[in-house]
Structures are given as structure tokens and as C-alpha cells.
Amino acid sequence: MHALVQGLILGVLTAGVYALMASGQTLIFGVMRVVNMAQGAMVILGAYLAYQLFVSFGLDPFLATPITTVALFFVGVAVQWVFLRPLHADDRSQLSVLVTFAVALLLEGVMSVVWSTNDRSINTSYANDSWTVLGYQITAVRLWAFLLSLFALGALYLLLNRTRLGRAIRASVQNPESARLLGVEADRVSAIGFGLGTATAAAAGSIYGLLYPFNSGSHYDLISRLLSIVLLGGLGSVGGAAVGALVISVSSAVVAATVSPVWSEMTFFVVLLLVLLVRPRGLFGSTVRGAI
Amino acid sequence: MRRFAGPARAVVFFTVLAALPELGLAHWVLNMLVFTLMFAVMSSAWNLPGGFAGYPSLGHVAFFGLGAYAEVLWFEHNPIQTGYEPFALLPLIGIGVAVVGLPVAALAMRTRADVFAIVTITLLFITQTLAFNLRDLTGGAQGASIPPAPFPAAGYEQPFYLVLLALLAFVMALTWACMRSKVGLSLAAVRADEDKAAGVGVHAQVVKLLAFGVSVGVTGMVGAVWAYYEGFIYPQFAVDPLITVAIVLMTFLGGRATLWGPVLGAFLLELAQQYLAYSLGGSQFYLIAYALVFLVVILLLPRGILPSTQDWLRKRRRRRAIDSASGELAFSGLAKGDQP
Numbered sequence: 344m345h346a347l348v349q350g351l352i353l354g355v356l357t358a359g360v361y362a363l364m365a366s367g368q369t370l371i372f373g374v375m376r377v378v379n380m381a382q383g384a385m386v387i388l389g390a391y392l393a394y395q396l397f398v399s400f401g402l403d404p405f406l407a408t409p410i411t412t413v414a415l416f417f418v419g420v421a422v423q424w425v426f427l428r429p430l431h432a433d434d435r436s437q438l439s440v441l442v443t444f445a446v447a448l449l450l451e452g453v454m455s456v457v458w459s460t461n462d463r464s465i466n467t468s469y470a471n472d473s474w475t476v477l478g479y480q481i482t483a484v485r486l487w488a489f490l491l492s493l494f495a496l497g498a499l500y501l502l503l504n505r506t507r508l509g510r511a512i513r514a515s516v517q518n519p520e521s522a523r524l525l526g527v528e529a530d531r532v533s534a535i536g537f538g539l540g541t542a543t544a545a546a547a548g549s550i551y552g553l554l555y556p557f558n559s560g561s562h563y564d565l566i567s568r569l570l571s572i573v574l575l576g577g578l579g580s581v582g583g584a585a586v587g588a589l590v591i592s593v594s595s596a597v598v599a600a601t602v603s604p605v606w607s608e609m610t611f612f613v614v615l616l617l618v619l620l621v622r623p624r625g626l627f628g629s630t631v632r633g634a635i
Numbered sequence: 636m637r638r639f640a641g642p643a644r645a646v647v648f649f650t651v652l653a654a655l656p657e658l659g660l661a662h663w664v665l666n667m668l669v670f671t672l673m674f675a676v677m678s679s680a681w682n683l684p685g686g687f688a689g690y691p692s693l694g695h696v697a698f699f700g701l702g703a704y705a706e707v708l709w710f711e712h713n714p715i716q717t718g719y720e721p722f723a724l725l726p727l728i729g730i731g732v733a734v735v736g737l738p739v740a741a742l743a744m745r746t747r748a749d750v751f752a753i754v755t756i757t758l759l760f761i762t763q764t765l766a767f768n769l770r771d772l773t774g775g776a777q778g779a780s781i782p783p784a785p786f787p788a789a790g791y792e793q794p795f796y797l798v799l800l801a802l803l804a805f806v807m808a809l810t811w812a813c814m815r816s817k818v819g820l821s822l823a824a825v826r827a828d829e830d831k832a833a834g835v836g837v838h839a840q841v842v843k844l845l846a847f848g849v850s851v852g853v854t855g856m857v858g859a860v861w862a863y864y865e866g867f868i869y870p871q872f873a874v875d876p877l878i879t880v881a882i883v884l885m886t887f888l889g890g891r892a893t894l895w896g897p898v899l900g901a902f903l904l905e906l907a908q909q910y911l912a913y914s915l916g917g918s919q920f921y922l923i924a925y926a927l928v929f930l931v932v933i934l935l936l937p938r939g940i941l942p943s944t945q946d947w948l949r950k951r952r953r954r955r956a957i958d959s960a961s962g963e964l965a966f967s968g969l970a971k972g973d974q975p
Contacts, residue, residue: 378749426930440749444880446926448925563876567760606768609768612757612764615757
């Protein structure tokens with residue numbers, strides 16, 4: 344019982360980070376119908392940037408987040424502008440999977456040249472702090488990471504729902520043709536949407552670097568989880584991504600705590616397959632475009 | 636004359652390839668050709684559901700791994716004497732993998748296009764995790780091995796090469812038959828608009844499952860040959876995402892839904908890849924170069940080499956026809972009105 348509750352706590356805290364990564368992923372899909380296979384690599388790039396700032400300037404990863412976020416926003420805009428914009432509309436959905444996969448390989452190659460392929464981890468002074476509440480252990484890093492994730496998700500929510508830009512993005516998600524007729528510049532919104540998606544990856548990257556050791560090949564692991572989460576939640580739905588992250592993260596943490604850590608990886612995929620068996624479009628995915 | 640151009644091309648192609656090992660090529664060349672043939676077979680197989688039916692699977696390497704482990708596990712308990720037993724097992728492995736693939740396909744093919752690609756890639760990761768975790772069966776990260784083939788060192792690659800060549804002939808014959816029959820039309824209809832196709836009486840469910848089953852069966856057989864060739868297999872290589880990417884890229888490069896496209900793509904790309912791997916060594920620059928080739932191909936030739944050149948040739952022929960027609964008109968004096 345104790346192990347189960349401990350697993351639940353850990354699962355909920357970890358879910359925040361995954362929700363953040365997945366919200367970017369699903370936003371990119373919503374705006375552009377592009378499945379971004381490079382999202383995992385972007386997260387790892389964010390982690391490396393936070394690591395470098397920490398090692399070179401002693402900057403705390405939490406404080407480095409604004410810098411890495413802005414940097415990756417521009418990386419995302421550049422990727423969209425150079426690689427995705429020229430694709431033909433009629434087979435964009437298939438080709439974009441391949442193009443973004445190639446971008447992931449490119450990033451992996453560049454990161455392993457710059458930082459080598461050894462495992463890196465960010466060891467802050469508070470890395471091992473933890474509290475014990477009612478007999479359950481809560482580590483400081485995980486709690487702060489969870490709060491930062493919530494904060495970033497909140498900022499994303501406000502941006503999408505309270506600003507002109509957000510309205511333009513949501514309009515393009517719901518109906519690209521009408522949005523264009525009303526004066527929304529599709530190319531610019533796509534670029535900014537992609538940039539926002541990768542920016543969330545940067546924020547998640549600092550946190551990921553604090554929580555786990557990582558190397559340039561870690562992105563395969565991440566992207567497989569991210570894809571499961573967004574498929575579970577329903578592609579294009581930000582709320583669905585959060586719920587998907589919670590379901591998958593909690594179930595795998597509980598399996599790790601009660602059965603065996605070896606099989607917790609599998610939980611992701613088993614949950615996903617079960618959901619797809621019943622609902623091929625995911626929990627919150629709609630057959631009509633436009634759930635965000 | 637044109638009727639015989641296709642079969643003649645195939646006969647020349649296969650005769651040349653079958654004769655190649657007799658030329659006394661170096662081992663590294665033959666080794667390279669063995670891998671090229673493996674990818675040619677797998678790309679051609681991927682082309683059936685991926686190119687013709689429009690279901691781009693990113694999980695094919697899961698079935699490659701399945702075939703590889705099936706081969707290794709079988710010969711843990713059964714001795715190899717002549718060296719040809721593992722090849723005799725191939726049809727059985729092909730059928731077995733296809734049978735495993737069908738229910739998976741029935742589930743995954745409820746989704747389409749990009750979502751299908753993602754569902755199949757999760758399949759890849761499931762298989763990889765299983766290969767790592769089912770230690771009693773697969774040996775986990777320590778790997779599993781098959782007794783080495785008792786072939787003479789001088790022509791060691793030759794049996795593998797010929798078996799793969801036969802597999803290539805098999806899958807290309809299937810593709811050819813499919814392109815000339817109702818199955819090919821049905822697959823094209825599924826790719827264009829599955830709901831409408833089903834509406835006008837195409838057995839969409841049957842043909843797409845058939846294409847997927849045949850495709851993964853052939854892929855499993857290649858996996859089995861690979862395992863026997865390598866002798867020692869590890870989960871990270873038997874179920875390697877890069878193999879999936881290579882298969883897909885080769886098909887895209889040569890041209891989807893064409894007979895020769897995947898073969899052309901495999902020969903160009905696998906040879907280039909081997910060259911890059913040799914010249915840039917194990918360094919990570921290799922990955923960067925590969926990714927760049929990948930990006931350039933898709934951005935410049937989104938439809939593949941064969942369809943693009945065919946378009947260009949057709950356009951040129953038409954232009955020539957128009958030029959000569961208007962030339963004749965001008966000559967006969969009928970086009971006088973065109974002159975100012």
C-alpha cells in the first residue's frame with residue numbers, strides 16, 4: 344500500500360513534465376497537422392543548453408529556463424521555415440513525419456559531436472533535498488519541477504486564450520481556410536506555433552536534465568513516450584495531452600513501484616493499445632479538427 | 636516491343652546480380668551487396684502497404700526482429716549440419732510473422748496516415764522493450780547467438796547473397812502481379828480515399844491486411860537471414876529504429892508505388908551509407924551526413940527519382956510532339972496566320 348501511494352505521488356509529479364512536452368507536441372499537430380518526431384530531441388537539446396549554462400556560468404537550471412525557451416523558440420521557427428514550409432500540402436502529413444525524424448537525427452548527431460555521447464546530469468546543491476510527509480518521500484527537485492511545469496502550462500494556456508496571437512492560432516487549428524480569409528497569415532502562425540511547441544520542449548528540457556541523466560540518444564526513449572501520450576489524449580488536444588500524461592505517468596510509476604521497474608516502460612504502450620482498441624482517435628481527439 | 640521491355644529489364648537485372656559473386660569480388664564488396672539486397676527486399680516489401688495502400692508503417696523493423704529471434708531460437712535446439720537448414724526454415728518464418736502481423740495490422744489500421752505511422756512506431760518500441768526484458772528467451776542485452784554457418788570462408792557470403800536475391804525476385808514478382816491485377820487497383824483506391832473505395836465495393840479491409848501481412852512476412856524472412864548472417868544478435872540492432880527509417884527513406888527516394896523505385900533507392904542509399912560509414916568512421920558526423928542526405932532528398936524530390944524523371948521524360952516527349960506537329964503545319968503553309 345505504501346509503495347502504491349509513493350508510486351502515485353511520483354507519477355503525478357512526473358506527469359507535469361510530460362504534460363509540458365506533450366502539450367507542445369500536440370500544439371504543433373493542431374496548428375500544422377505535423378507530427379513532430381523531433382520533439383524528444385528538442386527536449387534533450389534544452390537539457391544540454393541548461394546543463395551548459397549551469398556548468399559554464401553556474402546558472403540555476405530553473406532560472407536558465409527563460410533563456411533556453413527563447414533559444415529553442417527560434418530553433419523551432421527555423422526548422423519550420425527551412426524544412427516544413429516547402430512541403431507540398433497534399434502529402435505533408437506523411438512527409439512531415441519523415442522530415443522531423445531527420446531533424447531529430449540531425450540534432451542527435453550535432454549534440455553528440457558537441458557534448459559527446461557520455462551521460463550528463465545537472466547536479467545542483469539541492470539535488471538530494473527531500474521532505475518526508477506522512478511517511479512519504481517527496482524530493483525537492485521533483486516538486487519544483489512540477490510547479491514549473493504547471494506555471495509553463497498556465498502561461499501557454501493564457502497565451503492561447505487571452506491574446507490576439509492565441510486567437511489566430513486557435514482559428515488556424517479550427518479552420519485554416521476561414522482563418523486565412525479573415526486575414527490570419529498561415530505561414531507566420533505555423534512558424535510561431537512550431538516555435539511555441541519547441542519552446543515548451545526547452546522548458547521541459549531543463550526539468551528533465553535535473554531529474555534524469557541524459558545523453559544524445561535519450562530522445563528515442565522520450566519520443567516514444569510523448570507519442571503515446573498525445574495519441575492517448577487525442578492528437579491536437581492540449582487538455583488531452585495533460586490527461587494522457589497523467590494516466591500514463593501514474594500507471595507506469597505504480598507498475599514500477601508494485602511490480603518491477605523493468606516493466607514500467609511497457610505500461611505506456613499497453614495503456615495506449617488498450618485505448619486505441621476502443622477509441623482509435625484517442626480519449627479527447629475529435630474526428631473534426633479543432634479541439635485545443 | 637514495349638511489351639517486352641519490362642520483363643527483359645528484369646531478366647538482365649537478375650542475371651547480372653546472380654553472376655556478380657562469380658567475379659571473385661572482395662569480401663567487403665560482397666558484404667556490402669548482401670546488406671544492399673536486404674534493404675532492397677525490405678523496401679520493396681514496405682512499398683506494398685506503405686506505397687500502394689498509403690499506410691506508412693514505421694514499425695516494420697519489429698517484424699524484422701521477430702524473424703531474427705525466431706531463427707535464432709529455433710537453432711538453439713536444432714543442430715545445423717549442411718548449413719542450409721536455416722534457409723529451409725524461411726518460408727515457415729515468413730508465414731509465422733505474417734500471422735502475428737495480421738491482428739496487429741487489424742488494430743493499427745483502424746488509424747490512418749500520420750496516426751498510423753505513430754501507432755506502428757510505438758509497436759517498434761514495444762518489441763524492443765520485450766526483446767530487452769524477456770531475458771530467458773532472448774538473452775536480453777547480452778544477446779543471443781546461432782551456430783556459425785559451415786560454409787567455406789572463400790565464398791561465405793554467396794549463399795546468403797543468393798537467398799536474398801531469390802527473396803528480391805519473389806517480392807518484386809508479387810509487386811508486379813499486384814500492379815497488374817485488381818488488388819493493385821483496390822490498393823490505389825484505398826490510398827486515394829478509403830471510405831469512398833469501401834462505398835463502391837472495394838474490399839478495403841481485406842486488401843490492406845493482405846498487403847500488410849505479405850509485407851511483414853517478407854520483412855521477417857530478411858530478419859531471419861540477417862540473424863544467420865551475423866551469428867550474434869542484440870536487441871538494439873535487431874530492433875533498430877534506424878532500419879525502419881532507412882527502409883522508408885529508400886522507398887521515398889526511389890519512388891513510392893513503383894516496381895523499381897525501392898530497389899533503386901536501396902542501391903543508391905545503402906551504398907552511400909556504407910561509404911559514409913567507412914569514410915567518416917564511427918564518428919557522429921556520419922549521423923549528421925545521413926540526416927542531411929535524408930532532408931535534401933525529401934525537399935528536392937518529394938515524389939522520388941523514378942516518378943520525377945518519368946514526368947520529365949513524358950513532358951519532353953509531348954513538347955517534342957507538339958514542336959514537330961507545329962513544324963509540319965508551318966511547312967505545309969497552314970499555320971501562316973501565326974506569322975505576324
